[in-house]
Amino acid sequence: MTLPAPTRALIVEDDPVVGRSIARRLLREGYTVSLAQSCRAARASGRGFQVAVLDLDLPDGNGADLADELLRLGAVHHLVFYTGSLDAAERQRAQRFGAVIDKAREVEEVVAALEPFPTAPPISHMAPAPRPRSSGSGARLNRVRPEDEAVGESIASKSSRR
Secondary structure, eight states: OOOOOOOEEEEEOSSHHHHHHHHHHHHHTTOEEEEESSHHHHHHTOSOEEEEEEOSEETTEEHHHHHHHHHHHTSEEEEEEEEOOOOHHHHHHHTTTEEEEETTSOHHHHHHHHTTSTTSOOOOSSOSOOSOOOTTOOOOEEEOOGGGHHHHHHHHHHHHTO
16 A cells, blocks of 8 residues: 655744744654745745745745745645734734634644645644654655755746746
8 A cells, every 4th residue: 555645844934943843743744844944945945835834924024925925826735824923914914825823822733724734644633643654654854945045046936937
């Protein structure tokens, strides 16, 4: 029996501790995770993500603006915001794109908000990693580094010319 291909997830979080925490949790569920710490790095990560977890306050832009861009480009299909932003207008704007979860809440709520996505792997509320996995489950973490950003920008500029 062949295991289904893992769901690709993009995490855009400038706080490395929070980003790693979300990434670890999604990796345990079998997601393939790309972790970016800025809007620029998120753009460099490419396309083909089924889900994304975004912060609203990023060092080089706003998560809601990034969400709008990623959705328009077809880079991601389903978004969840995990944020500590106190800006009520930005939080309300972000709700047009996906669920908004406060960082005071547990990461489990982020995972639960991803669950309705139709191609996401099954997620259990009972245990962190309920599904049996072979050593080759396909789950992995990709970090988007600043040197990768130039490649992503050239891809984005080519796609915007179409």
